[in-house]
């Protein structure tokens with residue numbers, strides 16, 4: 007048995023990543039090991055994915071791992087974990103999804119100047135095949151080794167580390183804005199006299215269809231609106247109300263608040 011992937015932390019995000027990575031055959035289940043301090047998570051992961059898992063660190067599997075995933079929270083003992091990695095395996099590609107913890111902080115905690123660390127802000131649409139993850143490689147990281155893994159749970163956008171907070175607040179939190187828009191729209195449909203079922207079905211169809219139109223035509227949405235909003239028609243009446251409302255500013259303020267909060271949580 008070899009260990010292609012060793013993960014510290016097996017919570018919500020790591021579980022979503024593993025589900026996608028195993029489905030895409032990025033790893034064989036027997037080549038994956040997860041170390042989580044919660045015995046419940048250990049049992050769940052073993053039973054769900056048929057991977058190796060334990061609440062104690064497995065030094066042998068850690069030493070042979072090709073990729074080590076740091077999947078714990080910023081408030082967990084990531085410093086202790088990176089020091090364990092530094093003592094056990096300095097050849098692996100270390101991939102951190104810990105929000106707000108910088109490459110410099112990870113390297114400083116390891117005390118290994120050439121540690122191959124990559125910072126990933128993973129998307130949360132991993133089950134769908136949609137969604138961009140923001141990826142920042144450190145100087146010693148090996149893109150060829152890391153890429154098949156990160157591509158197994160979404161599309162990859164290589165970004166400078168300075169963009170990570172913006173990426174988190176805009177991109178990774180992105181589905182939240184869409185869910186809110188969906189609720190606002192479907193409530194409007196119900197207010198307007200449709201059943202909840204009809205309102206949901208129509209909104210989902212329009213959401214997917216409008217995204218496809220943008221993709222297919224390559225047109226700016228304003229061009230598509232010009233076609234739909236004919237003079238004296240229905241569309242332009244709705245457009246006037248939207249333009250007079252806080253619709254755009256509300257979304258923009260929400261994104262800016264999410265970026266600000268990401269920066270605050272990172273403590274920088």
Ligand SMILES: NC(=O)c1ccc[n+]([C@@H]2O[C@H](COP(=O)([O-])OP(=O)(O)OC[C@H]3O[C@@H](n4cnc5c(N)ncnc54)[C@H](OP(=O)(O)O)[C@@H]3O)[C@@H](O)[C@H]2O)c1
Pocket residue numbers: 014015016017018019020041042043044047077078079080082083084087103104105127128129130178
């Ligand atoms: N969830 C998201 O949508 C999302 C999106 C982007 C990035 N992230 C990042 O992903 C990371 C994980 O988030 P999450 O939502 O998956 O959190 P989570 O569900 O709380 O998972 C963290 C897991 O790590 C375990 N753990 C804590 N300390 C550990 C240690 N020293 N060794 C081994 N396992 C340990 C925790 O056990 P206990 O619960 O028993 O402490 C828990 O099971 C965070 O840094 C977060 O910022 C999450």
